[in-house]
Amino acid sequence: MNTSSNDDSRFLQRRNSSPDNSYYSEHTGEQRHIEGGNGAKLTKRRHTKNRKYEEHSRRGLRQAQDLVRRKQYVPICFVDFEMFINKIGLGTFYPEKMQLSDVNNIKANETARNVKGIATIFIRNLIMINFTCRDKLLEEYINDIPLTESESVESGDYIDMLFGNQDDTNYNIVNPLDLILAVYKCSSPMLKQILSAKLSMCQLAIPFMFPAIETDAMKVSLWSLRSLVIDRRTGNSSFQNIAVDCPCQVVSFIRFGRPSVSKSKLINEILTDQYHNTFFNKDCPLGTTKRILSDGLVEVAWYLPTGKSSVLNEVCMFLNLRGDGEILADQVEFVSTISSVVVIVIETTNLDNPDAQQIIHDIQKANNGVILAIDAKKESKESFRKTWQTYSGKNPHFEKQTNCIILSIDDQDKSFALIKKEMRNKIKDLITEKKKLSISERLCVCSAEKDENNDIFSSF
Secondary structure, three states, X not given: OOOOOOOOOOEEEOOOOOOOOOOEEEOOOOOHHHHOHHHOOOOOOOOOOOHHHHHHHHHHHHHHHHHHHOOOOOOHHHOOHHHHHHXXXXXXXXXXXXXXXXXXXXXXXHHOOOXXXXXXXXXXXXXXXXXXXXXXHHHHXXXXXXOOOOOOOOOOOHHHHHHOXXXXXXXXXXXXXXXXXXXXXXXXXXXXXXXHHHHHHOOOOEEXXXXXXXXXXXXXXXHHHHHOEEXXXXXXXXXXXEHHHOOEEEEEEEEEOOOOOOHHHHHHHHHOOOOOOOOOOOOOOOOOOOOOOOOOOEEEEEXXXXXXXXXXXXXXXXXXXXXXXXXXXXXXXXXXXXXXXXEEEEEHHHHOOHHHHXXXXXXXXXXXXXXXXXXXXXXXXXXXXXXXXXXXXXXXXXXXHEEEEEXXXXXXXXXHHHHHXXXXXXXXXXXXXXXXXXXXXXXXOOOOEEHHHOHHHOOO
């Protein structure tokens, strides 16, 4: 990553840059560069003029600016998407031009040991239902691509080798979530349906809502889910429904801050007793690779009850919001509106944050099924007790409105087996009285843009 020596808090979108440079650059200058320099504005595309949305936007802007200054977040509007898709060999296919025949026509030897073949190797293996295509196979492929001389670790850089800092300078490294997002943005409507069907067969999460990138607004992808059929049971009878029309409960997961417990790994534990990395997480190959595009992406996977022994006896659609919920106001508003249950994974330090408190309060007003999964690893029991009393005291109805689970406390992690049991039981209790609605019905009450409204789908 190219770093400025004077000020690391200014990120500006790169245009006409050479492919050997990073996708975003750091820039020295005054505050105007963050707010409007070169036409790049750190504001969110609004889909309504609702005052609450405007308040969320201002709050998200302040949070994003703070995270930029601390190098923890790179706003998507500062990322050169065109450069990224050119790097992975998809430049000629944007937007939505790649057909299945395009993938099949590329011979294997044309993509071997080349960074431009990353997308093709992923798609071809996914179509062959190779469930390692997203992480293990991708990591092996990337590791076999020769590094340039400037990327190679020089002799004597022992500390860099210990810390694994090579990933920050390795041009070949690609986060799988960024890759999947780019592949969907470049795929034709029919190829998207094929990709989603194959991801489902591999038991891998499917993109459901895409963040705003380039000129595209935040958009819900319904079309790609129409290729999926959900088998559900009611008593002794079984039914089949297209995924978007299947009556179900929706359980959404959001995180605030950087909890020590992986949100995505937690969802994987809840989904099945035989652990499978349905949602990509930090323990997967390439799991710690920096994301540059996919913050704000919402993924989906389904929990299907298998019989009387199932803890959750209803079809549940699990949504996973990528990134910090404190700076993703539109996405948080969206998932809160359409969900039966919202699980918020949060550090105790964020409970003292007025912005986080307001967001949680807004979620509670939009949804009466809230579970707070608290990471108190850095606090003693007595310290957490004071934090909790202070926080709950500000809202006299808080304890009645919110279910809570402690993930860790006083430098001790609770076992995942116990967390899974508690989480499943609380979700089960909350959805018992909730009406089952399809995702198509749920989307009628929110203003999010849908991909099927695009003219490109009119011929299907």
